Amino acid sequence: xxxxxxxxxxxxxxxxxxxxxxxxxxxxxxxxxxxxxxxxxxxxxxxxxxxxxxxxxxxxxxxxxxxxxxxxxxxxxxxxxxxxxxxxxxxxxxxxxxxxxxxxxxxxxxxxxxxxxxxxxxxxxxxxxxxxxxxxxxxxxxxxxxxxxxxxxxxxxxxxxxxxxxxxxxxxxxxxxxxxxxxxxxxxxxxxxxxxxxxxxxxxxxxxxxxxxxxxxxxxxxxxxxxxxxxxxxxxxxxxxxxxxxxxxxxxxxxxxxxxxxxxxxxxxxxxxxxxxxxx
Amino acid sequence: xxxxxxxxxxxxxxxxxxxxxxxxxxxxxxxxxxxxxxxxxxxxxxxxxxxxxxxxxxxxxxxxxxxxxxxxxxxxxxxxxxxxxxxxxxxxxxxxxxxxxxxxxxxxxxxxxxxxxxxxxxxxxxxxxxxxxxxxxxxxxxxxxxxxxxxxxxxxxxxxxxxxxxxxxxxxxxxxxxxxxxxxxxxxxxxxxxxxxxxxxxxxxxxxxxxxxxxxxxxxxxxxxxxxxxxxxxxxxxxxxxxxxxxxxxxxxxxxxxxxxxxxxxxxxxxxxxxxxxxxxxx
Numbered sequence: 001x002x003x004x005x006x007x008x009x010x011x012x013x014x015x016x017x018x019x020x021x022x023x024x025x026x027x028x029x030x031x032x033x034x035x036x037x038x039x040x041x042x043x044x045x046x047x048x049x050x051x052x053x054x055x056x057x058x059x060x061x062x063x064x065x066x067x068x069x070x071x072x073x074x075x076x077x078x079x080x081x082x083x084x085x086x087x088x089x090x091x092x093x094x095x096x097x098x099x100x101x102x103x104x105x106x107x108x109x110x111x112x113x114x115x116x117x118x119x120x121x122x123x124x125x126x127x128x129x130x131x132x133x134x135x136x137x138x139x140x141x142x143x144x145x146x147x148x149x150x151x152x153x154x155x156x157x158x159x160x161x162x163x164x165x166x167x168x169x170x171x172x173x174x175x176x177x178x179x180x181x182x183x184x185x186x187x188x189x190x191x192x193x194x195x196x197x198x199x200x201x202x203x204x205x206x207x208x209x210x211x212x213x214x215x216x217x218x219x220x221x222x223x224x225x226x227x228x229x230x231x232x233x234x235x236x237x238x239x240x241x242x243x244x245x246x247x248x249x250x251x252x253x254x255x256x257x258x259x260x261x262x263x264x265x266x267x268x269x270x271x272x273x274x275x276x277x278x279x280x
Numbered sequence: 281x282x283x284x285x286x287x288x289x290x291x292x293x294x295x296x297x298x299x300x301x302x303x304x305x306x307x308x309x310x311x312x313x314x315x316x317x318x319x320x321x322x323x324x325x326x327x328x329x330x331x332x333x334x335x336x337x338x339x340x341x342x343x344x345x346x347x348x349x350x351x352x353x354x355x356x357x358x359x360x361x362x363x364x365x366x367x368x369x370x371x372x373x374x375x376x377x378x379x380x381x382x383x384x385x386x387x388x389x390x391x392x393x394x395x396x397x398x399x400x401x402x403x404x405x406x407x408x409x410x411x412x413x414x415x416x417x418x419x420x421x422x423x424x425x426x427x428x429x430x431x432x433x434x435x436x437x438x439x440x441x442x443x444x445x446x447x448x449x450x451x452x453x454x455x456x457x458x459x460x461x462x463x464x465x466x467x468x469x470x471x472x473x474x475x476x477x478x479x480x481x482x483x484x485x486x487x488x489x490x491x492x493x494x495x496x497x498x499x500x501x502x503x504x505x506x507x508x509x510x511x512x513x514x515x516x517x518x519x520x521x522x523x524x525x526x527x528x529x530x531x532x533x534x535x536x537x538x539x540x541x542x543x544x545x546x547x548x549x550x551x552x553x554x555x556x557x558x559x560x561x562x563x
Contacts, residue, residue, distance in 0.1 A: 072447075089491075107433060
């Protein structure tokens with residue numbers, strides 16, 4: 001039901017050794033709400049997603065998803081990971097990628113299922129990707145791949161949608177397409193959406209509230225409340241100017257925020273995650 | 281002595297059946313090796329199988345069991361080494377280099393060093409007894425069954441590890457299981473082509489198959505077919521021309537198929553009208 005609390009954090013603290021990512025974070029995200037998660041690289045934005053996915057335990061505090069502690073493999077949560085381009089020669093089609101989102105976690109021999117095929121086709125149609133769903137993934141553009149990713153995430157009609165930088169390296173047209181899809185899921189299916197981004201402007205018209213994380217400190221509120229010079233200067237502990245230029249928010253002087261999205265901080269987080277996962 | 285004569289001999293029949301069985305295992309796992317970027321790990325495992333075989337020869341005159349133990353030990357080490365590719369590849373290289381030296385040292389203590397070294401490094405499949413064939417059949421059956429059981433989680437973890445993990449796939453465990461299957465398969469493949477050329481049955485057929493299709497099931501089927509053409513084709517060629525080692529024919533056929541696949545895929549791409557990317561609709 002719209003308005004129900006889908007994600008709840010109480011006094012949430014996350015610490016890696018001496019590094020404190022968040023300290024006593026309180027946040028409720030309701031169904032139908034879109035919360036943007038902002039902050040410099042390494043502030044713990046991706047870690048928030050991992051906590052909600054049940055992949056990362058809190059150091060202290062409580063977190064509930066749909067009233068229960070987060071579980072790995074919970075299909076009530078849709079997840080669009082930070083985009084990585086698929087290998088050009090990858091032997092996988094869009095259809096296969098979306099299908100993996102449905103039953104890729106199941107062991108046992110693959111049993112042909114008309115119902116599964118139908119659901120996958122419907123999800124792909126819903127994002128407008130039917131035209132290229134049978135082409136090799138590696139040959140598709142970033143925007144096309146991202147649409148298929150969203151189909152994958154929305155397949156199980158999730159009540160919570162977690163997106164990690166969904167607009168990264170997309171051109172404006174594809175950015176709008178992706179945001180339209182996310183917004184539609186939020187309005188029509190009343191999903192709660194948590195969207196990590198480093199740039200608020202493309203999604204500003206859709207954002208209900210902002211969670212801004214900086215060096216262990218956080219502030220939650222509407223964009224008007226949070227995106228002010230006073231708030232951000234206080235958060236960063238350094239002078240930060242926030243200007244409104246024709247409905248766009250421009251942040252000047254925030255340390256690490258003016259780098260492009262390929263700066264070292266992102267890579268560090270990715271490397272940490274890869275080491276934890278031990279992928280060969 | 282013509283080909284038809286040899287084909288009636290038990291030793292040749294056993295060898296051909298063994299080659300077919302090994303091809304199935306290599307063909308099934310090959311696409312995952314390519315996708316996971318595990319080619320160097322395969323090579324490293326194969327070379328350490330050489331060391332294990334040398335130790336096995338010295339200790340109990342059984343190179344195959346020694347190879348199996350060696351490759352499983354290395355697979356465990358690689359699986360636990362963790363993830364950063366550059367780091368992992370350096371570690372594999374270090375272990376590999378030391379292991380090879382150790383293998384040469386061990387083998388140097390064995391009478392008949394040269395022959396055994398050649399057989400282990402370059403393959404010798406004509407001594408396969410019925411009993412060994414049966415064991416091979418069981419091993420390949422296990423590889424087939426396990427691959428079928430973990431096909432989806434393995435595919436998921438290989439192409440999309442972040443989402444797979446989020447969806448509850450035990451990515452590390454799946455990776456480790458895969459490496460064990462690989463270790464066993466590599467040991468068996470080394471019997472035909474030798475440890476040096478295992479890649480010709482595990483990588484090349486899969487790489488060729490990937491050129492021709494993006495559907496996982498099709499890629500796996502083609503990979504098996506190409507591996508079988510190379511392995512059995514190589515053996516048949518060797519029976520007709522005994523002065524040239526079988527592994528030479530195997531690698532040549534394997535590579536030839538790869539070149540053909542690349543040409544075919546180029547032709548397919550040129551003849552197909554490139555589909556226009558979908559237009560973005562603004563609501």
